[in-house]
Each structure stands twice: as C-alpha cells, then as structure tokens.
Amino acid sequence: MEILVATAVGLLTSAGIYLILRQRTFPVILGISLISYAVNIFLFASGRLVVGLPPILRDEAVAYTDPLPQALALTAIVISFGMTALIVMIALSAYLSDNDDRIDMDDVSDLQDNDA
Template sequence: MELLIALAIGLLFTIGVYLVLSKSLLRILLGTTLLTHGVHLLLLTMAGLKTGAAPLLGEEAEAYVDPLPQALILTSIVISFGVTAFFIVLAYRAYRSTGTDDVEGIKEERQ
C-alpha cells in the first residue's frame, strides 16, 4: 500500500513541477495545487499508514494512532488554500492589466 502511495506522490510531484515550469499562469496555479496535494500525501505516508483505534482514547488505551500528522496535514491544507486564493487573485489581476496569462507576455509588457 505504501509503495502505491509513494508512486502517486512521485506522479503528483512530477506533474506539478512540469506545470509550474510552463508559461501559463493557470498551469502554474494548477501545478502548485498538485504539489501541495503531493506534500499532503507525503506527510501522511511519512507518518506511516497505521490502522488502529481513534487518535485520542485516554490514558489506558492499548492502541492509538498518532494525531500529529493529521494536525500537520490540516494546517497544510489551510495554508495551501490561502496561498491558492492569493495566486488566483494575483493571476486575475495580471490578466486584467496585461490581457494575457502568458508569463513571457507579462514580462514584455513590463519592459
């Protein structure tokens, strides 16, 4: 199971990096979104895919799952949502002021 998730993480990172290196702002936005999803899966896999009881049961619990990776992933989801919203607004403003979403076109417009 962990091998399958590791392959999915590699695929997400590969596609994300490919999209980030393109010239379209929309593709860059989608690439950063895929990279953040890859990071979420990476955090989950690094913690170990464990089956067991709920994260918090009390002092006398025999088996439990560590809640720290879940908290880190939740924090990462919130941060990536904020960054994605900022990128959307930034790309929209760049498109409205230059008329294109091509990064090279935006560079030429500034010079």
C-alpha cells in the same frame, strides 16, 4: 499499501512540476495545487501509514496512529487554500490588467523599468 502511496505522491509531484514549468498562469496554478496535495500527503505519511487506528482516545483501543503529522497537515491544507486563493487573484489581476497570462517576462528591460 506503502508502494501505492509512494507512487501516488511521486506522480503528483511529477505532474505538479511539469505544470509549474508551463508558460501560462492557469496551468501553473493547477501545478501548485497538485504539489500541495503531494506535500500534504508526504507530511501526513511521515507519521507512517496505519489502517483503522484513528487518533481518537478510546478505552477499548489498543494503539493509535501518529497524531502529530495529522495536526500539522491539517493546518497546511487550510493554509494552502489561502495560498492558492492569493495566487489565483494575482494571476487574475495580472491577466485583466495586461490581457496576457504569460508568466515569463520577455526581456530584462521590463524588470529594469519597474525598478526605476
């Protein structure tokens, strides 16, 4: 099973990075979501994969899976929702203000004007 999880994470990472390298905000948001999946699974899997041994204390249970990465991944999932929501709003605001959803600024003068 390990090979399946590893390939899935690798593929999610590839797809995520490819979409992040696109030029419009929406694919980038999708890419970030894919990367979030990959990272959360990676984090979770660092506790090693175990089938059928949930970390719920039982008298009859003989062993448990590693609970710590699960706890960390759980908050990471919720936080990644917060992050996605924030970038969605930023992207939407930028699009509505400028009628443009490109993420690259054309030239440096844009930057310098903003700095001034």
